[in-house]
Amino acid sequence: MPVELRKRKAAPSQPEPAQKKAATAKTTKKAAPKAEKATEEVKSKSTAAKPAVPKVGDVISLEGFGGELQTQDGASTTLQTLIASSKAGVVLFTYPRASTPGCTKQACMFRDGYENLTSTGLAIYGLSTDSPKANTTFKTKQNLPYPLLCDVNATLIGSLGLKKSPKGTVRGVCVIDKAGKVLLLEPGSPAGTVEAVEKIVRESPIKDGDKEESKKEAEEAEEEKE
Numbered sequence: 001m002p003v004e005l006r007k008r009k010a011a012p013s014q015p016e017p018a019q020k021k022a023a024t025a026k027t028t029k030k031a032a033p034k035a036e037k038a039t040e041e042v043k044s045k046s047t048a049a050k051p052a053v054p055k056v057g058d059v060i061s062l063e064g065f066g067g068e069l070q071t072q073d074g075a076s077t078t079l080q081t082l083i084a085s086s087k088a089g090v091v092l093f094t095y096p097r098a099s100t101p102g103c104t105k106q107a108c109m110f111r112d113g114y115e116n117l118t119s120t121g122l123a124i125y126g127l128s129t130d131s132p133k134a135n136t137t138f139k140t141k142q143n144l145p146y147p148l149l150c151d152v153n154a155t156l157i158g159s160l161g162l163k164k165s166p167k168g169t170v171r172g173v174c175v176i177d178k179a180g181k182v183l184l185l186e187p188g189s190p191a192g193t194v195e196a197v198e199k200i201v202r203e204s205p206i207k208d209g210d211k212e213e214s215k216k217e218a219e220e221a222e223e224e225k226e
Contacts, residue, residue, distance in 0.1 A: 010127070011114050012023065012197045019164055041101065043092075051159070053159070053161035054103060054160070054161075054182050054185065055182065055185070056182050056183065056185055057181070057182065058181070058182050058185060059178045059179060059180050059181045059182075060176070060202040061080060061180065062080040062083060062171075063080055063082075064078075065079055065080065065156075065157055065159060066078070066079045066151075066156030066159045066160070067155035067156060067159075068154075069127075069149045069150065069151050069155075069156060070132055070149070070150040070153075070209065071132070071147050071148070071149060071150070072132050072135035072136045072138075072139050072148045072149075072150065072224055073132065073136070074132045077104075077149075078158060079176075082123065082125065082141070083176060083178060083180070085122070085123075086121065086122065086123040086178065087121030087122075088120055088122050088174060088177060089121075089123075089157070089176050089177035089178050089183070090122065090123050090124075090125060090175070090176055090205075091117065091122050091123070091124045091125065091127050091173065091174070091175050091197050092127045092149075092156075092173070092174045092175075092176075093106065093110060093124070093125075093126055093127065093169060093171065093172070093173045093174075093193050093194075093197075094127045094128065094157055094160070094169050094172045094174075095107065095126060095128050095164045095171055096169045096170075096171060097128065097130065097135070097169075098128060098134045098135055098137070099137065099138050099141070100101065102136070102171070102190055103128075103138075103171075103190075104142060105190040106171065106190035106193060106194070107126055107142055107189060108142055108144075109142055109190055110124055110126070110193075110194060111119070111143070111144050111145060111146075111193055112140065112143075113198065114145050116198070116201065117194075117197055117201060119201060120204040121154065122175065122197075122200075123146075124146040125146060125147055125148070125149050126144070126146065126147075126149065127147040127149045127151055127152055127156065127157065128148070128149075128150070128151065128169060128202060129147075129150075129152055129153075129154050129157065129169055130148075130150060130152075130158075130184070131150060132150050133151065135148040135149075136148075136207060138179055154169065154178045157169055160172075160174050160185060161185070161216070162174075162187065170187045171187060171188065171189070171190070171193065172185070172186055172187040172193065172196030173185075173186065173188060173193035173196055173197060175200050179183035183200055184196055184197070184200055188189060209225065
């Protein structure tokens with residue numbers, strides 16, 4: 001009898017891996033929007049946590065602004081306290097490092113112009129990330145008539161937008177009045193920072209009589225210290 005040849009059955013297909021890939025693809029597509037949303041939330045929180053640097057004309061909320069500082073004597077203070085104890089507001093000039101040539105020039109220019117710069121009731125402060133010891137040496141050696149503030153963590157310097165990244169201080173100057181209004185905030189050279197404050201003083205609405213009175217009071221305060 002003739003032999004009957006049977007056709008071999010085709011091997012069964014394997015669709016499972018393809019299905020798994022499809023499922024993985026769907027999962028990835030679903031997970032992607034969630035990951036993007038989470039990233040956006042983190043960015044949003046990060047942005048919200050970092051307050052914007054104030055601009056000239058802005059009125060800042062002084063409570064907690066810039067954190068806690070120390071004077072060259074090691075006494076704790078805040079920007080709010082300094083402004084509250086002033087007659088018309090404060091001048092903060094920032095410098096990168098005490099006792100270096102550019103910073104010495106800047107500090108001495110504020111020293112030499114001290115009488116005029118404080119004639120309208122503004123109080124002057126130098127501001128840096130130096131330690132109390134370094135600033136005490138700087139103040140004593142240059143015979144500076146105003147306090148030096150130690151912002152070792154650059155909290156106030158950073159809040160004013162005068163912090164270098166990742167480390168360091170931009171030379172600059174800021175003037176804030178009693179109401180917390182920013183009258184001046186800019187980087188500048190040693191001479192440029194002094195000239196910017198001189199302009200504020202010239203344009204001050206305080207009358208000459210008031211200037212003389214402020215000058216007299218400042219002189220009396222200096223005599224009492226002696």
